[in-house]
Amino acid sequence: MVVPFGPGAVQDTVARTFSQELGKELGASVLVENKPGAGGTVGTLQAAKAPGDGNTLVLAAASHTLAGHLYSKLGYDPIKDFTGVAYIGNSGYVIAAPSNLGVNNLADYVKLLKSKPGQFNYASAGNGSATHLGMAYFLSKAGAEMQHVPMKSTGDAVNEVLAGRVQGVTSAVVGLVGFKQDPRIKLLAYTGTQRSRFMPDLPTAAEAGVPGYKFDSWIGVLTPSTTPKAEVDKLNAALNKVLALPEVQQRLANLGVESGPNMSVDDFQKLLKADYEQAGVLVKASGARIE
Structure with a gap:
């Protein structure tokens, strides 16, 4: 499982909360590989070019859809070159x-x-x-x-x-x-619209004096879009089963992740497409651009 950021990033920490259980469910070892660089695009590009055999997964978050609007020469399409396998949370x-x-x-x-x-x-x-x-x-x-x-x-x-x-x-x-x-x-x-249950004493940015500011991130698992549907469905079922385990749910909660709900492949893909459109609005508002 490719983590396109270094140790301490959201993707890295979350990936390690369930990789062992996923390996047991699939009957194969799941190795978490950190491949950081260029805002997550280095590792993601490598994953996009990997064979679609079900052996390459990417632990992705909001930076994945943001990249499509930030980089003029990305080397891959965040939506067309990947299939959403499983939604983890927010x-x-x-x-x-x-x-x-x-x-x-x-x-x-x-x-x-x-x-x-x-x-x-x-x-x-x-x-x-x-x-x-x-x-x-x-x-x-x-x-x-x-x-x-x-x-x-x-x-x-x-x-x-x-x-x-x-x-x-x-x-x-x-x-x-x-x-x-x-x-x-x-x-x-x-940065959410409501206070986090993990930090209830911390005000939202809007409460603290910056109205209209909201920023959060989905977290999920992707695979190259060339992966056969049967293999994607198999991975989706395995991941949803593992993510529903009480011990995994508790680990995610300890990290401040609002887990679930379990999503089908189609529903997660719809979420990715909608988030991609919203990411374009955010990038435009921020004025950020990377050549």
Whole structure:
């Protein structure tokens, strides 16, 4: 199973919550391979070119559909070159800053950013990643400016904030849920329309002073579109069975993932197509573009 981001990314952490159980269900080992680079497009391109024999899976998220609108020379079509095998769930994002910045809420953070346009930096998991677009979209909604510092993974980006080397990051809940009590970092807002059940005390961005801002990510498993339907259906059944296991559900919840519902291949493909259209709107609003 290809994870197109490095350790600490949403895809990487989620993939490891069920890979062992999936292997048992399929009667074969499921190896999680990290292939990071260029906002997830390096590993995804390799997967797109892999044989459609059912042996190549991709743990994907919102960055997959965003890439189709960000890159002028992507090398693959996010929709046509992949088939959605199974929907895992959804994860909202969290906006965070280093504690040494001295801000305690999102309103103060935005005020500080506006007072020094372009003088602060934010880190992401790479150009075109969801962590890049989520922050760029936030800044456009807030009317603020920051410089982008692309890293190789969400874990690297969060570490830059923890060290105080950059002044902001947006990460899926899974990337920050373990730092709620860490004195080095301040969690400022949740990016969903409602507060996360995993962080009920954290206000939404809209509540905290940036109305109209919403950003979250689906998480799912894809395979090359050349994979025969019978094989895709087999994988869908196996994944849905594994994802319904109580222990897997609990692991996903511990990571801040709102799991389910189980989807058929057709329903997940419809979700991907709808998200691809929405991704185009988001990219246009953020003004981001990668040649």
